[in-house]
Amino acid sequence: MSPSPNRLQEHVVSVVAALLTNRVSTTDLEQTVLDRLGGEAYRGAGGYRAFAEAIGVLLTEGRLKAVKPRETNGLFPALPQLLKRTISRMGTDPATIHVLLSQLHPAIMTTHYQRHPADLADDRQPLDALDRYLRQSPPSTVSLTVNERSWQLFGDEKFLAGPDGARLLNRTGINLARLACHQTHEPFFYTTGNPSATAVLIVENKDTFFSLQQAFRQGQTGFAGQDYRLLIYGEGRKITRSLAFLSEIPGCAPETLRGHYFGDLDPEGIAIWHETATRFGHWQVVPAVALYEALLAVAGPRAPALRTAQRQDRAALTAFLAHFRAPAQAAITSLWEERRYIPQEALHAAWFADVMRAP
Incomplete structure (x- = not known):
């Protein structure tokens, strides 16, 4: 149904009320009204003649003023070429608000x-x-x-x-x-593993991803009795946003998969796991306990001091430790308190080639 001429008046009032500046050309004003209604509805409401009548009412009421009265738009009925809105906050009275909202x-x-x-x-x-x-x-x-x-x-x-x-x-x-x-969803790099497995392995750093990728490509997709469907490159903190991409991978319904996270054994790596697990709490993302325990066994005695200051999130540490047995809890706590760390690169490509197993 086309709007009535009175309805067109309301649209003109609405457009004038929404002006970002107090000056506007009549041509631009009409074009905005036409764009809002569409050509057929605009013509059905009386077209330019009804528009000119609506502008005339606003001029008579003093809500619009001709900037240069002698300069017209050259149409009939003639209108001033340039108009000025005389009330800077036009449209804040209840009646006008009602008109504006009723048009939506x-x-x-x-x-x-x-x-x-x-x-x-x-x-x-x-x-x-x-x-x-x-x-x-x-x-x-x-x-x-x-x-x-x-x-x-x-x-x-x-x-x-x-x-x-x-x-x-x-x-x-x-x-x-x-x-x-x-x-x-922001995508992540991944490599496919055993299609029947119900877990995915997420690694923080690029080198570890490529080392594990070599094993995956040889069909070695399992470690410590756990087989993996995907190997995902977390790319540092990016995984806290990009893990949602898992739902875009064919055949990977996140609610049916368990995520195992493996990163650096330091406050930042633990915080990344905690933020990911919290943000995607409707899924299950847990520390890759067996890999962290291997990291402690291989490099625990050599753990160097942190190279840079890292914020320690005690809540993240507490949640992380809950997944480990007492000996690993004690070792990780010592690293934390002594501000030492173990990079996941301590487990290298040759090590993975020896310990990773086929399904």
Whole structure:
């Protein structure tokens, strides 16, 4: 159904209220109204003649003023070429707020803006973008990535995934599914192992990943009675974000797999495991106990002092130690208190070649 001429008046008021500056050309103002309604609805509401009538009302009320009255847009009825909004915070009175909110698509919740009208001015442009998208016909059937949809709607590929976008969606009750878009996960490097195994091995550092990869490629995917379906390169702290990519790998449902994490035996490595296990608490990510115990056995007596200062997270250490038996707990605690560490590179390619086993 096309909007009535009175409805067009409301759209003109809405556009004027949302202006970022107090000056606007009549041509730009009309184009914005036309873009919002679409050509067919704009013509059905009376087109330019109804638009000119709406501008005339605002001029008569003093809400708009001609900057140079003698310079017109050359159309009939003629309008001033350049307009000035005379009330800087136009649209904050309850009546205008009601008009603005009533024009939005029914799927957009407006309760927040009724309670906090000052936020409407800040959100007006993205609200208009949401409104235009929701009114398009037919609706989008292809799911885009969040960044792709964000660029399409707002001209900013980072908006939807950022705090401003999250706040807008929360205020309006619109979710990503309604916008036909989806989150993407930062990928990680991985090597496949035994497809029937129910555990994956995550390693912190690049050298250890490549050393283990050699063994995996020889079919040696097991250690200390545990076989692994995947070998994942954690890439330091990146794994605290990228582990979600596991759900993108065919046949790897994270809820059916157990993650074994193996990193440097130092405060940073322990903190990385703890943050990963906490962030992905709906999965199971535990320390690779057998590999850490091997690390202690091979290099414990040679453990050097930490090269750089590292923040010690006592909660992370406590959670980490809970997975070990008493002798390993004591050894790890001593390293922690004496500010010594063991890099995972102490277990090298030749060592892995000797101890890794085929399924």
